[in-house]
Amino acid sequence: MxxxxxxxxEAKGKRYTAYRASTTYxxxxxxxxxxxxxxxxxxxxxxxxxxxxxxxxxxPNMTVAQLAKLYLxxxxxxxxPKTIExxxxxxxLYVLPRIGHLKLRHVKSDHIEGIYEIAQEVSASxxxxxxxxxxxxxxxxxxxxxxxxDNPITKGLLKRVKRFVASSKxxxxxxxxxxxxxxxxxxxxxxxxxxxxxxTHWQLLCGLRVGEALGVRWExxxxxxxxxxxxxxxxxxxxxxxxGSKYAEGRGPIVAPPKTARSRREIPLQEGTVxxxxxxxxxxxxxxxxxxxxxxxxxxxNYRKLVFNRLRKKVGLDTMQTHDLRKAFGxxxxxxGVDIMTVSAWMGHSSPEVTMRIYAKILPEAxxxxxxxxxxxxxx
Numbered sequence: 091m092x093x094x095x096x097x098x099x100e101a102k103g104k105r106y107t108a109y110r111a112s113t114t115y116x117x118x119x120x121x122x123x124x125x126x127x128x129x130x131x132x133x134x135x136x137x138x139x140x141x142x143x144x145x146x147x148x149x150p151n152m153t154v155a156q157l158a159k160l161y162l163x164x165x166x167x168x169x170x171p172k173t174i175e176x177x178x179x180x181x182x183l184y185v186l187p188r189i190g191h192l193k194l195r196h197v198k199s200d201h202i203e204g205i206y207e208i209a210q211e212v213s214a215s216x217x218x219x220x221x222x223x224x225x226x227x228x229x230x231x232x233x234x235x236x237x238x239x240d241n242p243i244t245k246g247l248l249k250r251v252k253r254f255v256a257s258s259k260x261x262x263x264x265x266x267x268x269x270x271x272x273x274x275x276x277x278x279x280x281x282x283x284x285x286x287x288x289x290t291h292w293q294l295l296c297g298l299r300v301g302e303a304l305g306v307r308w309e310x311x312x313x314x315x316x317x318x319x320x321x322x323x324x325x326x327x328x329x330x331x332x333x334g335s336k337y338a339e340g341r342g343p344i345v346a347p348p349k350t351a352r353s354r355r356e357i358p359l360q361e362g363t364v365x366x367x368x369x370x371x372x373x374x375x376x377x378x379x380x381x382x383x384x385x386x387x388x389x390x391x392n393y394r395k396l397v398f399n400r401l402r403k404k405v406g407l408d409t410m411q412t413h414d415l416r417k418a419f420g421x422x423x424x425x426x427g428v429d430i431m432t433v434s435a436w437m438g439h440s441s442p443e444v445t446m447r448i449y450a451k452i453l454p455e456a457x458x459x460x461x462x463x464x465x466x467x468x469x470x
Contacts (some may be wrong), residue, residue: 100314100319109123109124109125109126109129109130110122110124111122111130113469116254119135120137120138122134122319123228124426124451144305148236149237150193150195151193152193152194152195152236152237152445153190153191153192153193153194154185154186154189154190154192154194154197154227155186155190155191155192155359156167156195156228157194157230157231158181158185158186158190158227159234160230160234160236161177161181161226161227161230162174162177162178162181164230166176170346171325171344171346172301172323172325172346175200175325175326176219176223177223177226179342180216180219180220180223180224181227183418184205184208184220185205185224185227188201188204188205189201189202189204189205193376194231194237194238195237195238197238197242198229198242199242199243199244201242202224202242202243204418204458205220205224206221208220215358217398221243224240224243225243228241228242228243229241243321248343268414268418268421269407269410269414269415269416269417269418269421271422273407273410273418274294274422276406277290277294277401277405278290278294278399278416280405281401282402282465285380286380286393286398286401287366287382288367288379288380289303289304289393289397289417290401291360291362291363291366292318292380293412293415294416294418294420295359295360295362295363295419296318296357296359296360296363296419297357297416297419297420297436297437297438298320298357298416299323299353299413299416299424299438300390300393300394300412300413300416301323301324301325301390302322302324302348302353302386302438303322303376303380304324304343304380304387304390304393305320305321305322305323305324305345305378306318306320306378306379306380307377307378307379307389308375308376308377308378308379309376309380311367313359313364313367313368316358316359316364317356317357317358317359318352318356318357318359319355319356319357320353320356321347321348321354322345322346322348322359322437323345323347323348323353324343324344324345324349324387324388324389324390325343325344325345325346325390326343326344326389326390326391328427343389343390344441345387345406348438350438350440352435352438352439352440352441353438353440354438355435355436357436358436367379384401393412394412397414412420417448418439420433420437420445420448420449421439421449423436423448428445430442431447433445433449448463
């Protein structure tokens with residue numbers, strides 16, 4: 091509520107009128123005197139921005155945690171929810187617990203090296219993401235003149251992190267073993283007749299990412315043509331972090347366009363998936379195919395915690411991730427001789443080169459199978 095009044099005074103024979111008013115914003119009372127209402131509104135807007143940011147750029151006592159809030163708020167205007175979600179999680183889990191309490195002007199290279207102690211606990215991919223977020227956070231401070239003038243992440247430290255990530259990626263690639271055909275059968279069998287069975291089909295038999303699978307609506311499915319169209323993906327991003335953004339509508343998880351233009355795609359349905367979908371009466375074929383009791387899509391994190399984790403324990407695959415189901419789909423296609431262009435399109439990869447890189451171990455086996463098939467055909 092705005093309380094206002096005109097205040098008039100005289101000085102040196104002249105009469106002056108000031109516009110005085112007070113209002114409350116986020117628990118802070120704002121009292122401002124201005125020459126007129128327009129000037130008052132302009133001054134209040136500036137004060138609100140100051141309250142939102144909490145600290146002025148020149149504040150020497152700004153902490154890394156306070157900088158992180160500004161960094162994430164700045165990202166809301168231009169980045170996708172998934173990207174913001176990833177940044178927020180890396181800051182919350184790895185950066186802020188170690189240096190969040192420090193005043194920005196006190197952050198040194200030694201403190202940054204403390205962050206990278208996680209190298210022995212996390213994957214190379216996670217370490218690389220943490221480094222990018224930490225580096226981006228500190229560069230943001232420099233660009234906006236928030237106390238820092240130099241980035242404490244030195245070139246030498248950067249090189250060491252890159253070497254570690256590169257060597258770890260090679261090890262990870264060579265050690266990765268996907269789901270076997272027997273594993274796939276176990277997962278499908280254990281899911282049969284349960285509410286999440288369609289999710290298993292979306293990932294194992296259609297190659298959808300978990301967010302894409304959670305976002306499938308009945309209107310995206312054409313049972314006559316036996317196809318499903320991927321048009322959206324579901325994200326975990328907390329609603330409060332997106333207030334004022336283009337995604338801040340309604341409640342529940344964020345439903346946004348897919349990862350890339352090629353992620354928006356059409357995928358053929360397997361016979362078993364068509365049969366499963368046809369079990370749903372026609373009058374109930376609306377909204378999300380797999381949803382919460384109130385018709386909302388699941389948060390991906392809730393699906394993993396409440397449904398998928400139980401599934402993997404049931405089948406005895408404790409290290410299996412939701413993405414492994416999608417990878418299994420691509421692996422089976424390639425080993426069965428489906429061409430790389432088609433596999434890439436169905437998987438929604440940004441290019442066939444990405445598909446080749448992900449399935450580098452599968453391709454030689456697929457080529458060998460091709461040669462044997464061609465050889466048998468020619469010898470008939």
